Amino acid sequence: MDFAFDARTEELRAKLLAFMAEHVHPAEAVAEEQRARLDSPWLTPPVVQELKAEARKQGLWNLFLPDAELGAGLTNLQYAPLAEITGHSPQLAPTALNCAAPDTGNMEVLAQFGTEQQRKQWLEPLLAGEIRSAFAMTEPEVASSDATNIETRIERDGDDYVITGRKWYISGAMNPDCRIFIVMGKTDPDGTDLRRQQSMVLVERETEGVEVRRAMRVYGYEDHYHGGHAEVVFHGVRVPAANLIGEEGGGFAIAQARLGPGRIHHCMRLIGMAERAIELMCRRAVSRTAFGKPLARQGQVHAWIADARVAVEQLRLLVLKTAWLMDTVGNQAAHTEIQAIKIATPRTVVDILDQAVQLHGAGGVSQDFPLAELWAAARTLRLADGPDEVHQRSLARRELKKYL
Incomplete structure (x- = not known):
């Protein structure tokens, strides 16, 4: 195993280290000052948008995605030292590079499993950093460390799915720029294969019946830069069947x-x-x-x-x-x-x-x-x-x- 950085990794490391020193670290105090003056704590400080524009201009954008057509085309070994550098300022740097969770995982899901229409409607604006997203899996009523426990129901009704359930610690959901949820629930709760009961569907935040109830704190922090961690209730939310990701039972x-x-x-x-x-x-x-x-x-x-x-x-x-x-x-x-x-x-x-x-x-x-x-x-x-x-x-x- 040769862990020496290749030429591309060295080039990106040098650019990223300079970007952190010249832009990200000086912006940390600025972001805090700006946030204190915003009308809502969930709004993004203007300096973050400036960081995103500068990162994109420098080619430090979507570094996490190995697909060369959609992202930077880096291997995991190439991305590892770059992600480490962003860990020096985890509140600002990943977002500035469009490499922040949960968007990264959601983009990977859409890139790998999404239909052409789903990718066009949601993946493209996520890749461009124009919107944010959330991944709704964890539930307060069950031990969600065992994903087969999930109780949220996704029921087929004609050309639609109807989602009913309660989720919490849904990262990013408090951010007004969060426009889409990937929701995991059960389409076949009585199925004999516990790992084929679940499916995933796309739910727009503004869909009738979606209630972003409150922000969950993490050791007292509301984690504003991450977009918060919300409790979200789905009250019989109706979405088109075309919003299914992959196949039923593939969640x-x-x-x-x-x-x-x-x-x-x-x-x-x-x-x-x-x-x-x-x-x-x-x-x-x-x-x-x-x-x-x-x-x-x-x-x-x-x-x-x-x-x-x-x-x-x-x-x-x-x-x-x-x-x-x-x-x-x-x-x-x-x-x-x-x-x-x-x-x-x-x-x-x-x-x-x-x-x-x-x-x-x-x-x-x-x-x-x-x-x-x-x-x-x-x-x-x-x-x-x-x-x-x-x-x-x-x-x-x-x-x-x-x-x-």
């Missing part, structure tokens, strides 16, 4: 196809978050004095920084190996590695961020540093796209199978 398989790349993208960005935490730790350590000497000369601080560096290097190698396997043998063959990074990366990065908060003292839990918000985001990723325990269960069963 579970589509969800798995969608989540594979999403999991590795999250892990790539998490490494960038950890790198920013290490940078902040080092800057804090050399600038603060306690008990007569700089924090940088305290033994415990040395241990935190050293352990963080070792952990990040280990995680990066595992993520790069996983990306390489996805490119060379496919997502299914890389299943063990995908689950391994999904278990290890959020858990480890949470620990690094926790130590960075500790080093910053009261400042670490304040809004004056990004650490508390980064911690909340990283901790949430121990649940999102499947909790640790689900991945541990699946990975362990695969290991044990060799001995049974």
Whole structure:
């Protein structure tokens, strides 16, 4: 395995690092100031639109999509170091590059499974960054870590489907630019194959019966830059049968196809978050004095920084190996590695961020540093796209199978 960056990756890395330094990091404080003056906290600060225009002009656009006709045509191994860089500013950078979840996963679904009409109507404006989208799967009444539990009903009625159900933590749904939902529910709730009961349909936000009820908080944060995480109720929502994605009963398989790349993208960005935490730790350590000497000369601080560096290097190698396997043998063959990074990366990065908060003292839990918000985001990723325990269960069963 050769993880040396190829010429194209090196070129894009250089451009992206410059874009982050010249545009993204200076825009972080500007975005906060602008948001405070907006009529709604869910409106996008003007500086974000400026970042998107600049990123597109520089060719830093849709880097996540391996389809060369629709996106940048990068492999997972090429995209990994770029996604890591965006993790240094996860609130702004992914959105600026049109590489933010849940839009990325939704675009992948539409590109892979959508009809020509669905791609024209929804994929094209998403690729252009003109609209946002949401993915409605998780439900409050059931353990959604087991997707077969989903209770939302999608019932055929003539030329329409009628959707009834309640979802929550639907990322992006509070953003006024969110125009389309991909909704997962059951078209065959009594089917004998639990993994063929589900289907996915497209539902326009403004369709009668769609109620975006409230914003869900994440450790107290409303995650405005992500478009919020909403509770959404579908009150007998009627959509054309042509809004079905793929085939009836194909929802579970589509969800798995969608989540594979999403999991590795999250892990790539998490490494960038950890790198920013290490940078902040080092800057804090050399600038603060306690008990007569700089924090940088305290033994415990040395241990935190050293352990963080070792952990990040280990995680990066595992993520790069996983990306390489996805490119060379496919997502299914890389299943063990995908689950391994999904278990290890959020858990480890949470620990690094926790130590960075500790080093910053009261400042670490304040809004004056990004650490508390980064911690909340990283901790949430121990649940999102499947909790640790689900991945541990699946990975362990695969290991044990060799001995049974």
